[in-house]
Amino acid sequence: MLVERFVEGEAISQGERDKVAELAAQWRDRLSDISWFMRCLNEQINGLNSC
Structure with a gap:
């Protein structure tokens, strides 16, 4: 997931940051x-409760 990559500090593009x-x-x-x-x-x- 994009947010997980961001939180983990991976490099992401400007579009992904947006x-x-x-x-x-x-x-x-x-x-x-x-x-x-x-x-x-x-x-x-x-x-x-449905379990």
Whole structure:
């Protein structure tokens, strides 16, 4: 995954760095939206209950 390569310090192109910044902004926005966060959390919890 691109972000993992970035975090591990691998050399990536400027275009890839731009994409990482775009993804980080998107994740930041989503995590600041509590309803989105709770929906995702509940989906995972419901999946565990189906085991």
